[in-house]
Amino acid sequence: MTLRVSRRNFMAGGATLLSLSALGSSAFAQDARLRLLWWGSQPRADRTNKVSELYKAKNPGISITGEFLGWGDYWPRLATQVAGKNAPDVIQMDYRYIVEYAHRGALAPLDSYMPSKLNLADFDKAQIEGGSVDGHLYGVSLGANSAATMLNTIAFEEAGIDLPTKATTWEEFGKMAAELTKAGKRKGLFGMADGSGGEPLFENYLRQRGKALYTADAKVGFGVEEATEWFDMWNKFRENGACVPPDIQALDKNDIETNTLTLGKSAAGFAHSNQFVAYQQMNKDKLTLANHMRVTKDSKGGHYRKPSMFFSVSSQSKVVDQAVDYVNFFVTNPEAALALGVERGIPESAAMREVVAAKLDAVGKVPLEYVSGLGDLAGKLPPPPPAGAGEGELTLRNISEQVGFGQLTAADGGKQLVDELTRILARG
Amino acid sequence: MNNAMRTMPAEAATVERYQGVVADSRFKRLWNANAPGYLFLLPWLLGFFGLTLGPALISLYLSFTDFDMLRSPGWVGAANYVRIATADPKFASAMSVTLTYVALSVPFKLAFALMVALALNRGVRGLPIYRAIFYLPSLLGASVAIAVLWRQLFAGDGLVNAALAQFGIQGPSWISHPSYSIYTLVALSVWQFGSPMIIFLAGLRQIPQDMYEAASLDGASKFRQFYKITLPLLTPVIFFNAVVQTIDAFKAFTPAFIISGGTGGPINSTLFYTLYLYQEAFGNFRMGYASALAWILVIIIAIFTAFSFLSSRYWVHYDD
Numbered sequence: 001m002t003l004r005v006s007r008r009n010f011m012a013g014g015a016t017l018l019s020l021s022a023l024g025s026s027a028f029a030q031d032a033r034l035r036l037l038w039w040g041s042q043p044r045a046d047r048t049n050k051v052s053e054l055y056k057a058k059n060p061g062i063s064i065t066g067e068f069l070g071w072g073d074y075w076p077r078l079a080t081q082v083a084g085k086n087a088p089d090v091i092q093m094d095y096r097y098i099v100e101y102a103h104r105g106a107l108a109p110l111d112s113y114m115p116s117k118l119n120l121a122d123f124d125k126a127q128i129e130g131g132s133v134d135g136h137l138y139g140v141s142l143g144a145n146s147a148a149t150m151l152n153t154i155a156f157e158e159a160g161i162d163l164p165t166k167a168t169t170w171e172e173f174g175k176m177a178a179e180l181t182k183a184g185k186r187k188g189l190f191g192m193a194d195g196s197g198g199e200p201l202f203e204n205y206l207r208q209r210g211k212a213l214y215t216a217d218a219k220v221g222f223g224v225e226e227a228t229e230w231f232d233m234w235n236k237f238r239e240n241g242a243c244v245p246p247d248i249q250a251l252d253k254n255d256i257e258t259n260t261l262t263l264g265k266s267a268a269g270f271a272h273s274n275q276f277v278a279y280q281q282m283n284k285d286k287l288t289l290a291n292h293m294r295v296t297k298d299s300k301g302g303h304y305r306k307p308s309m310f311f312s313v314s315s316q317s318k319v320v321d322q323a324v325d326y327v328n329f330f331v332t333n334p335e336a337a338l339a340l341g342v343e344r345g346i347p348e349s350a351a352m353r354e355v356v357a358a359k360l361d362a363v364g365k366v367p368l369e370y371v372s373g374l375g376d377l378a379g380k381l382p383p384p385p386p387a388g389a390g391e392g393e394l395t396l397r398n399i400s401e402q403v404g405f406g407q408l409t410a411a412d413g414g415k416q417l418v419d420e421l422t423r424i425l426a427r428g
Numbered sequence: 429m430n431n432a433m434r435t436m437p438a439e440a441a442t443v444e445r446y447q448g449v450v451a452d453s454r455f456k457r458l459w460n461a462n463a464p465g466y467l468f469l470l471p472w473l474l475g476f477f478g479l480t481l482g483p484a485l486i487s488l489y490l491s492f493t494d495f496d497m498l499r500s501p502g503w504v505g506a507a508n509y510v511r512i513a514t515a516d517p518k519f520a521s522a523m524s525v526t527l528t529y530v531a532l533s534v535p536f537k538l539a540f541a542l543m544v545a546l547a548l549n550r551g552v553r554g555l556p557i558y559r560a561i562f563y564l565p566s567l568l569g570a571s572v573a574i575a576v577l578w579r580q581l582f583a584g585d586g587l588v589n590a591a592l593a594q595f596g597i598q599g600p601s602w603i604s605h606p607s608y609s610i611y612t613l614v615a616l617s618v619w620q621f622g623s624p625m626i627i628f629l630a631g632l633r634q635i636p637q638d639m640y641e642a643a644s645l646d647g648a649s650k651f652r653q654f655y656k657i658t659l660p661l662l663t664p665v666i667f668f669n670a671v672v673q674t675i676d677a678f679k680a681f682t683p684a685f686i687i688s689g690g691t692g693g694p695i696n697s698t699l700f701y702t703l704y705l706y707q708e709a710f711g712n713f714r715m716g717y718a719s720a721l722a723w724i725l726v727i728i729i730a731i732f733t734a735f736s737f738l739s740s741r742y743w744v745h746y747d748d
Contacts, residue, residue, distance in 0.1 A: 250693060251604045401694045
């Protein structure tokens with residue numbers, strides 16, 4: 001059977017096809033296609049997508065596809081995409097990884113876009129510095145936060161124990177937590193989480209003692225002595241029931257859902273201030289934020305305002321200009337700021353901070369007031385963690401567990417921590 | 429071409445030309461006969477070369493480089509392998525966890541599978557349903573959902589401890605205590621006994637019934653019948669199951685990944701070899717080193733499999 005097409009039909013069909021393709025080009029073709037990738041939960045995705053909608057409304061002809069994953073799945077995915085030359089244009093970057101990605105040439109330097117395309121004039125200077133590696137800007141901070149103690153106010157109230165103040169020392173807090181455990185108002189509730197394997201806590205403790213986790217030239221910033229005393233302190237907390245036993249702490253997968261506070265195993269947990277909104281959503285009782293305890297009455301606070309996360313632009317991107325414009329919109333547009341709130345931390349732009357502060361609800365105000373009220377507890381931003389810091393975090397957790405389960409003494413744990421971190425950093 | 433063949437002799441073509449057509453037609457005939465086969469194989473062939481052999485060869489190359497996923501790989505010779513052999517305590521720790529897991533999970537799983545297969549081999553009413561039910565865990569077992577469920581069951585306040593509490597026993601948090609966590613993973617693996625069970629069942633069906641009849645006439649007890657007839661005749665099936673399950677156990681990843689949250693903790697007690705490999709590749713940007721780890725695993729599995737085959741001539745009986 002042959003298909004016969006008369007000349008007239010052919011012409012008509014061709015014309016239809018042509019008009020269809022013309023329709024296609026006007027309706028579907030785009031001037032630019034932007035891909036975003038970030039980690040986080042659904043509420044963050046909703047806020048981010050809303051900003052994308054706002055941006056599209058102002059920039060017709062741009063298409064934006066956003067994708068998000070949990071923290072643990074995010075880094076393998078990003079590394080694979082970068083290796084496959086398929087990196088998203090706008091990448092959410094963490095303080096921990098920015099050095100690794102910048103050194104390996106995966107991120108585009110943004111200095112040349114300032115200030116005309118990327119206007120960070122009213123940003124906190126120190127926070128802009130946080131996104132710089134080797135003197136070039138590789139990440140625009142999306143917000144500031146700080147390590148914090150999360151407190152279940154109701155559990156403290158039930159046990160008749162006052163909440164800690166800015167002056168409370170670790171020793172005093174240990175006693176309060178032990179009392180709360182003994183009060184036994186709730187079955188299986190301990191005073192606090194076992195924070196001995198938590199890197200932000202340990203870093204805070206070191207900074208109060210004038211040391212650091214890592215130095216600027218990628219060395220271990222503390223000695224066996226500090227680490228030993230740290231493990232020793234937690235051993236005492238474990239002995240008198242101030243903190244949860246090690247097998248309960250080991251359930252913590254380093255996220256909000258499995259934190260002992262959320263699981264109802266402890267009245268105090270440790271996290272970052274920008275997570276407060278999500279913590280409050282997952283906890284029935286009213287929560288509040290406090291700083292980390294002081295080592296001694298007169299020690300300086302070890303806190304710092306951490307750029308919680310950045311937007312970086314991929315060096316592989318074919319639409320760098322557009323990506324930078326999107327990032328600029330994200331951090332300087334008032335409507336975008338309102339959509340984002342404090343979910344990624346307190347906005348770095350002073351003007352946006354005012355816009356957001358005016359509209360925050362009670363829960364949103366807690367982290368804002370906490371971070372802006374740190375006062376002299378907050379010090380200088382430490383240098384970005386060196387390559388290998390990810391492995392270092394796991395090492396601290398591992399050794400703290402060995403001490404917790406009684407497989408290592410505090411002294412051996414301290415020595416081993418310094419040894420292993422030194423070895424990891426040497427390897428890079 | 430059919431036309432040509434038919435007309436060729438009639439036209440008295442030269443011998444040379446005739447031979448050429450025969451050779452040509454043989455190939456064509458072969459092709460015509462096999463083309464559908466290759467066509468149907470095509471997806472598998474594409475998958476094998478594109479997704480298995482190709483990546484495997486690339487990973488062999490990468491294992492001699494310092495590839496970090498972001499920059500192009502640089503040749504480092506055998507440095508990765510030297511490091512594994514001499515300066516990596518975590519390799520030793522991951523290997524010991526994995527060997528413990530293999531040594532415990534494979535025998536227990538096979539014994540359990542055989543027991544259930546024996547029970548199901550009798551003429552039970554509704555047999556297909558039981559088979560399906562017992563097979564179910566194997567289908568679901570490797571999934572994330574089941575690993576999460578396992579986490580709930582064996583947590584400090586999970587169902588297992590609730591059951592123990594009925595007898596006045598206060599159990600620990602099984603999955604988060606370094607002394608027990610590996611055993612919960614072994615239990616999870618044993619629970620997925622379905623696929624060896626089905627194979628055992630098929631093997632049991634192959635054993636001629638008259639052997640048992642003869643044996644019982646001679647007054648052999650049930651246990652003796654099992655020991656002297658069932659087990660020896662089943663050895664080829666046991667051998668097959670043992671090899672397959674051992675390879676599977678070496679490659680176990682999902683349960684440990686989910687239950688420990690990817691850390692291999694507490695204290696590396698669930699740091700399976702593949703989990704360590706994953707951490708090195710994607711957590712620490714050491715794809716080259718992870719490739720070397722992967723090839724070491726290939727070699728270890730090959731050695732175990734070769735050893736099984738060598739030993740098999742002493743204990744596997746083929747009925748012939």
